[in-house]
Amino acid sequence: MGFNQLTGQETIKNRLKDITADPSACSLLFTGPEGIGKHLFARETAKAILCENRKADGACCECASCKYIDAGTHPDLIEVEPTEGRKNIRIADLREVIRDAEVKPQIASHKVLIINADKTAPDCQNLMLKSLEEPGAHLVYILLCSDTSRLLGTILSRVTELNFREYTADQMKSILREKGGADLSDDKISFLTAFSSGIPGKALSLINDPDFMEERDHIFNLVMNIPKMGYTDLLYDEFTYFDKNRDKMDELLLLMIWTLGDIASAIAVPDPENIKNSDKKREIIRFVSENSAVTLINISNAEKAVTDFIDASHVNTSFETSCCNMLLRIHKELCYEKNS
Helix, strand or coil: CCHHHCCCCHHHHHHHHHHHHCCCCCEEEEECCCCCCHHHHHHHHHHHHHCCCCECCECCCCCHHHHHHHHCCCCCEEEECCCCCCCCCCHHHHHHHHHHHCCCCCCCCCEEEEEEHHHCCHHHHHHHHHHHHCCCCCEEEEEEECCHHHCCHHHHCCCEEEECCCCCHHHHHHHHHHHCCCCCCHHHHHHHHHHCCCCHHHHHHHHCCCCHHHHHHHHHHHHHHHHHCCHHHHHHHHHHHHHHCHHHHHHHHHHHHHHHHHHHHHHHCCCCCCCCCHHHHHHHHHHHHHCCCCCHHHHHHHHHHHHHHHHHHCCCCCHHHHHHHHHHHHHHHHCHHHHC
């Protein structure tokens, strides 16, 4: 593939081109949110290091070594994840991997270890530390980490950190089109890009989640229809929906805040451009027109009801009480004309 074929992360790609040109005794740490592409870049880095005909852009993608990597059979590339059913990598497994890695490569000039450092307990990190302090000239470490606070300071001091940043809207569109979103409208892709905060892995998981768009539509329609709802519908049907989806509450509440924020944008500007639910713009503008008494203060109070519920969920309070209280407060604000 070559580094230039990867989308975005230009600074990191330029550094990796230099690093892979002379990778002896190299220890790298790729950091950034889960789903940002650390593993994709790690494999491309390993491919460039192990390539028999390395080019300025990275791997040639044609030699036997590159083909072995594509097939997942290269003996000098070792990827370390927890075994099935385990939360973290076992120290016994890691000890065996490191022992093998310290032996000279079988077919390439180097060996590359890609380790999911998020899944390493302190005992495993201490074991890695011994190898990181004096790595063999043939050995290259690539650690992947979403939260560096979990790593020992002594580990951090012995690696070269490359921090992956969120992708731009145009970069996300390119990635999503290539990876499975070819049939999605530009508005849907814009929504997924914003909701995933520019993290491709998260956006792709949403595309492949058959329930997500239904959940998004449910929350959007809930907010749009609250002024027409009676208390029974609100406190029975909608509470039941939230109760059944407790494991997705963070996602659902963010969708609700976004919808309320879009209403605020439409109240402030007749034809808003900066709304999240851009594919539902007409419905949002119609809501504002039909509920002209609702003000920015009402929307702010409704958003506060959601954030108060989020705060309440972090302490030992009744889910039913907190959820119903949120729904009633939002109902009060969005039915302002009826209540005034």
